Amino acid sequence: MADPIHERFAEVLVDYSTSVGKGDLVLIESTPLAAPLIRAVYRRVVQAGGHPEVRLGLDGVAEALLSAGNDAQLEWTSPRLRGDSEQADVRIAIEADTNTRGLTGIDPARQARFARARTSLRDRTMERAARGELRRVVTAFPTHASAQDAEMSLAEYEDFVYRAGFLNEDDPVSAWGALGETLTRLADWLGTKRELRVVTEGTDLTVGVEGRTWIPCDGKENFPDGEVFTGPVETSVEGHVRFSFPAPHAGRLVRDIELRFEGGEVVEATAAEGEAFLREMLAMDEGSRRLGEFAFGMNEAVQEFTGHTLFDEKLGGTVHMALGKAYPESGGKNESALHWDLVCDLRRESEVHADGELVYRNGAFLPGLF
């Protein structure tokens, strides 16, 4: 008997997030740890008339390549990867790590080489998604490794994950619909602004957003979701920012990142831990020193930091900004092999000003604005 929570999770992913229909080629990308959810999604896709294909990654394979592969092997992409990026109608990616730090010992320059070689495939995926040729959702299945990062037991972490997706509610889809309406109003209102200034401890940063599109995220690209984002004007970012939350990326963790921007570009970067990796990521290419995304986390069911970006960036009362590639649908133009979301907690002694006016204080927009 399948676990009802997995059935419900699968229904939301297949019916709501990606609207799978007859004849859709649906990739389910995950690891063996998510087996119960994968099976539930697989069945739901079959019942919806789609053609599911499971793609499991195995712990240790990336490390084997990154540690021992020659340059040509690092840069090679498989026919499977290329075929999938062109053929899939739907991709349901279920993160389920065995070890979130498994790549800590890898030379970051080799990781950068690996990432650069996959940029065109990733861009193709983003382009197809922006054109509506591909629906894709990224979600997470609770594992011991993620629970450990969150400093929770597996049972506590499972509750956290399911609550964050409103899966504990009778009708998760209408809960997402309601949040989606709020986020749409917020996005429309933000669309009228030219410049945002974020002020909190260690942070005073100005970001130009004039002419850019704000996108409300209601569980159709990430699950759980709950953010509005845009692509900032590439040359506009000025000032300094401190990311109070540790930043996991590509199988390792960087702590206490501080960045200073001039003319949109990072001109100073420090970190308490993982600074060499941070520098390598910033040096990846032309666009990796600029912001490709600026966003407000708006999911009030996510109230604690768990060390997993999918959740942390949705945390109600935070902003996040990504170094690197912009999403084309936001109007952002920055190109890079990198897209690294960094989260800044604004729940205490924080303010956001829009075109000089105070609009957000201590983790919430002021009432009556939108």
Place this chain on the structure above:
Amino acid sequence: MTDARVTRLADLIVDYSLELSPGQVFRIDAHEVGAPLVLALYRAAIRAGAYPYTSVGLEGTLELLLEHGSDEQIEHIAPQQWDEIEEIDAIATIWSESNTRALTRVDPTRHTAYLAAQRRLHNRRWERISAEEMRWCGTLFPTSAHAQDAGMSLSAYEDFVFSACHADTVKPVEHWRLVASSLQARAATLGSVKELRIVGPDTDLTVSVEGRKWIAADGSYNMPDGEVFTSPVEDATEGEIRYTFPAIYHGREVEDIRLRFEQGRVVAAEAARGGDYLRTLLDMDDGARILGEVAFGLNYEIDRFTRNILFDEKIGGTMHLALGSAFAQAGGSNTSGLHWDMICDLRADGEVYADGDLVWRAGHFLHEAVPESEPIEAGKRG
């Protein structure tokens, strides 16, 4: 901690079975339970300079497709699979399962429809293998389910599997080169035989092999390996055979099969258990009642029946005769959706006559086939 034998098995497959070279595109097919061997193969391929990638499926999904899918869904093949098959230089398939009987209760006609659709892809793969455009090797990673089928503990079963592959020795490649040489000699000797007569308990079967090519299965296509096989003349099989070992097809077991052949075709089929399933498969298509393979199992490290054809068909001292599709490279022409290996234990009191001469008794050839010269070089096998 990785079992050193897993690493040696992976090295053996990459270096010996597939002879991967720098720049070759190499896919590793498995279910998640085979993960340790997938990783070991991946590492070995990286070391060899190849371009490996994994194709790992989740157990328990095929039955969902067969239970809930429409005919169109069951028969669907993702378009990129056709492109992939053209680009690949080598595939390793790891047959490992957590439950070998998961499909026992699915509707056999739906399963057959699925297999028939997949066969189009398999056929293209085999075309490329036959044309020497790509290589393929099938192997197994030991799991509790396979150990359970064998009636063994997992650790005893691991010993059995790795010993059958000689992955428990320091230099398995050298061992398999010697095996290859001896099997080649045996195949050459059998090549001059016109007719085999197999005699054993409730068995007296005559099979014509005239003009057919015997092939030494030396670890190129399977690991473990150790058999010589050919495809018999399609319309010449006469007599009766009793398969004392259960015959298993896609997870279903049929016990104590007895077949009677006339002019190459099965005309009577009985089984102590699973007779209906046996007859369903015989009626699958026109070629399902005709032998596609006759072979001698010659791997004497495999000394027991374990309910897995990869091992059972190589048990030293057995013969197996498969109903259904034949091997073109052996000169066979029978085509069928079926290829069902059934094993006949000849170790106690079996005899085989070649053109009237007794050549095999109680599980052994009476005369050693002498290799022509020294062990053959890599790349000249198969």
